Amino acid sequence: xSENAFEEDRRHDAQDPIYSGTPLLETRGxxxxxxxVEALSQVDFDAxxxxxxxxxxxxxxxxxxxxxxxxxxxGFDEGETYFEGKQVSxxxxxxxxxxxxxVVYQDLALADNLDVVSNMFLGREWLQGKSRLFGNLLPLxxxxxxxxxxxxxxxxxxxxLQSVRLPVxxxxxxxxxxxxxxxxxxxxxxxxxxxxxxxxxxxxxxxQVLNLVRRLAEKKLGVVVISHNLHDIFEVxxxxxxLRLGHKVKTYITKDTDQQEVVxxxxxxxxxxxxxxxx
Amino acid sequence: MSAHETIENQGALLDxxxxxxxxxxxxxxxxxxxxxxxxxxxxxxxxxxIAIIFQSANANFITPRNLVNLVIQMAGxxxxxxxxxxxxxxxxxxxxxxxxxxxxxxxxxxxxxxxxTNPALSWMDWWNVIPIALAIAAAVGFLHGLxxxxxxxxxxxxxxxxxxxxxxVVLLIIGPGGTVVIQNAVVRDLASAVLPPIWSWIIVGxxxxxxxxxxxxxxxxxxxxxxxxKPASIIIAQIAFMSVIGAIIAYVxxxxxxxxxxxxPQQGMPVIAVIMLILLMLLTFVAERxxxxxxxxxxxxxxxxxxxxxxxxxxxxxxxFMLSSFMAGCGGIILASRLKSxxxxxxxxxLLLYAIASAVIGGTSLFGGRGKLSSxxxxxxxIASVDNGMGLLNLSxxxxxxxxxxxLLAAVVVDALSRRRQSQxxxx
Ligand SMILES: Nc1ncnc2c1ncn2[C@@H]1O[C@H](COP(=O)(O)OP(=O)(O)OP(=O)(O)O)[C@@H](O)[C@H]1O
Ligand SMILES: [Mg+2]
Numbered sequence: 206x207s208e209n210a211f212e213e214d215r216r217h218d219a220q221d222p223i224y225s226g227t228p229l230l231e232t233r234g235x236x237x238x239x240x241x242v243e244a245l246s247q248v249d250f251d252a253x254x255x256x257x258x259x260x261x262x263x264x265x266x267x268x269x270x271x272x273x274x275x276x277x278x279x280g281f282d283e284g285e286t287y288f289e290g291k292q293v294s295x296x297x298x299x300x301x302x303x304x305x306x307x308v309v310y311q312d313l314a315l316a317d318n319l320d321v322v323s324n325m326f327l328g329r330e331w332l333q334g335k336s337r338l339f340g341n342l343l344p345l346x347x348x349x350x351x352x353x354x355x356x357x358x359x360x361x362x363x364x365x366l367q368s369v370r371l372p373v374x375x376x377x378x379x380x381x382x383x384x385x386x387x388x389x390x391x392x393x394x395x396x397x398x399x400x401x402x403x404x405x406x407x408x409x410x411x412x413q414v415l416n417l418v419r420r421l422a423e424k425k426l427g428v429v430v431i432s433h434n435l436h437d438i439f440e441v442x443x444x445x446x447x448l449r450l451g452h453k454v455k456t457y458i459t460k461d462t463d464q465q466e467v468v469x470x471x472x473x474x475x476x477x478x479x480x481x482x483x484x
Numbered sequence: 485m486s487a488h489e490t491i492e493n494q495g496a497l498l499d500x501x502x503x504x505x506x507x508x509x510x511x512x513x514x515x516x517x518x519x520x521x522x523x524x525x526x527x528x529x530x531x532x533x534i535a536i537i538f539q540s541a542n543a544n545f546i547t548p549r550n551l552v553n554l555v556i557q558m559a560g561x562x563x564x565x566x567x568x569x570x571x572x573x574x575x576x577x578x579x580x581x582x583x584x585x586x587x588x589x590x591x592x593x594x595x596x597x598x599x600x601t602n603p604a605l606s607w608m609d610w611w612n613v614i615p616i617a618l619a620i621a622a623a624v625g626f627l628h629g630l631x632x633x634x635x636x637x638x639x640x641x642x643x644x645x646x647x648x649x650x651x652x653v654v655l656l657i658i659g660p661g662g663t664v665v666i667q668n669a670v671v672r673d674l675a676s677a678v679l680p681p682i683w684s685w686i687i688v689g690x691x692x693x694x695x696x697x698x699x700x701x702x703x704x705x706x707x708x709x710x711x712x713x714k715p716a717s718i719i720i721a722q723i724a725f726m727s728v729i730g731a732i733i734a735y736v737x738x739x740x741x742x743x744x745x746x747x748x749p750q751q752g753m754p755v756i757a758v759i760m761l762i763l764l765m766l767l768t769f770v771a772e773r774x775x776x777x778x779x780x781x782x783x784x785x786x787x788x789x790x791x792x793x794x795x796x797x798x799x800x801x802x803x804x805f806m807l808s809s810f811m812a813g814c815g816g817i818i819l820a821s822r823l824k825s826x827x828x829x830x831x832x833x834x835l836l837l838y839a840i841a842s843a844v845i846g847g848t849s850l851f852g853g854r855g856k857l858s859s860x861x862x863x864x865x866x867i868a869s870v871d872n873g874m875g876l877l878n879l880s881x882x883x884x885x886x887x888x889x890x891x892l893l894a895a896v897v898v899d900a901l902s903r904r905r906q907s908q909x910x911x912x
Binding site (some may be wrong): 272299308310312316317318319323327329330340342343345347348349355 | 705706781
């Protein structure tokens with residue numbers, strides 16, 4: 206099943222010049238078991254620079270598991286991962302970060318008590334001076350970090366923040382999500398993975414975040430978006446990969462498919478119409 | 485934030501990068517106050533109330549002599565509470581600090597005593613005994629930290645075990661003698677020595693100068709980088725305010741506090757006040773300006789976020805428990821110096837609870853991620869004032885504890901109310 210889908214993708218994709226080169230990220234036959242649960246089995250997945258690829262599937266389909274494996278939160282049990290054409294082994298978040306992979310997690314990984322700048326640089330602070338042994342006690346380069354944070358937020362046109370020195374706790378959901386995304390792009394990252402970036406956001410804030418996602422692709426980054434909201438996905442994604450019960454069903458090119466077909470793939474044909482779905 | 489506001493706020497980020505006018509700065513401060521972000525204000529008001537109550541009950545409360553006593557009384561608790569602040573920032577607790585302080589105190593006392601009689605130890609003097617005692621304390625903290633992180637145990641339990649075990653160790657070390665007297669002059673003087681009067685002015689001057697230079701330097705670099713900075717007029721006003729407070733403090737320290745006019749004059753700033761101040765500045769720098777401090781706040785705010793950001797969370801936690809025990813060790817030596825001896829009851833009594841209460845009264849959250857080093861000083865000042873004031877009134881220990889308990893309760897209620905206000909007005 207997955208073998209066939211893979212072949213079909215390639216033929217499909219070849220029509221668009223963006224998909225003719227090497228994928229930025231590619232997994233081949235990755236699997237992951239949690240005890241008796243087979244969360245992922247033999248999944249092939251790819252993402253290209255300059256495109257937004259959506260990862261969809263029902264609850265428990267294995268979406269978060271796939272991206273956590275790519276991010277190095279835990280390793281895959283089998284299969285290979287390629288980044289820019291080279292096989293890589295990712296064992297920790299540090300490994301994926303050093304390749305240029307950044308993940309914005311479903312449960313936002315921001316510290317509420319810290320301000321925007323501190324969150325954007327968390328774990329990678331700029332220091333005044335260098336010391337292998339006493340780096341932890343060197344003064345932070347607050348001014349430079351703040352300048353850079355402001356510049357990055359500006360480039361992404363995130364203009365609704367009052368100040369980058371406010372604690373993240375005081376921001377709205379959309380602003381927090383924007384900060385989390387800006388944090389991901391701050392590091393000259395090549396691939397940004399977003400796990401349900403618009404869940405729990407209102408209409409205006411969802412728009413804000415979707416615009417931001419599009420802007421990342423325009424900046425020639427590869428973007429992977431997980432979402433349950435097909436409407437959002439059809440608006441923002443170039444391709445859609447469907448997972449079901451840990452297996453990859455198929456990858457669709459957004460402009461060549463419709464919501465009906467994708468829903469069918471997600472639910473194995475059991476659900477024909479989703480409430481609120483546009484036909 | 486509604487869609488409407490979102491659109492209106494377009495470009496707000498750029499606005500916020502403009503230099504601030506003094507009026508704007510004051511308005512922003514008042515807005516924060518109204519929104520419930522009270523800072524140190526409630527505790528300062530509390531201190532004034534405490535001072536008025538005790539002064540009206542006993543005219544000896546606000547006298548140069550008693551104020552110096554107060555400083556000496558609060559020193560041990562304050563220094564221990566510095567370490568507590570770091571532990572609380574992590575969202576952990578350290579119940580062992582009382583007896584760890586005693587371990588350091590008794591180690592120093594025994595080594596100094598034996599250096600007088602045992603030729604093999606004759607090389608020991610205050611300047612190497614104190615570091616040895618502090619290293620022992622830090623090693624104890626390292627052990628706690630390892631147990632907590634390696635076996636994933638709650639710090640409450642590990643340090644509770646520490647509380648019991650180190651109490652036992654102190655009893656065993658002191659042995660049947662019951663008290664180890666400290667004869668070393670330097671250690672004896674640590675808590676009680678005072679500096680010549682001129683130093684009061686020098687120290688206040690240096691402190692204000694460091695503050696001013698730092699503020700202006702920050703302002704200059706921020707403005708050069710095109711970032712919003714605190715206005716110069718506000719900085720000048722703050723320096724002026726600090727100079728006045730500092731001058732009052734120096735003046736009070738320099739009043740002759742000898743009871744008998746014919747006796748030698750007693751005046752000047754206690755050495756221990758300078759030590760407290762230097763530690764405060766050093767640790768504030770560590771907490772607010774370094775990567776280590778940033779990580780402590782991050783772990784306390786969201787441990788998982790810290791871990792995903794690549795922070796070596798367990799290493800930081802071990803270091804914080806080491807720091808906590810190290811500061812407890814410093815406090816233990818100060819307390820030993822104050823009593824000029826270490827007895828079997830060292831580290832017990834209300835010490836642990838006073839140290840934790842100081843940090844909490846000062847506004848450090850028990851839930852992690854929120855608090856400041858200076859809260860330890862303010863909280864310890866409240867606790868020591870209540871203790872000292874009621875001592876002057878000859879109130880029994882029972883009354884003293886009840887009142888101290890109520891003060892702690894009042895402090896956390898004020899904090900909870902201000903926090904609720906803040907979450908309603910969207911600051912936190
Ligand atoms: N740490 C874990 N331990 C055990 N089982 C897990 C773990 N993480 C995920 N699983 C299981 O793996 C399967 C896939 O989970 P995953 O979180 O990847 O789903 P998802 O597609 O992200 O779902 P959702 O849309 O609800 O976020 C589920 O059956 C889940 O119960
Ligand atoms: Mg998920």
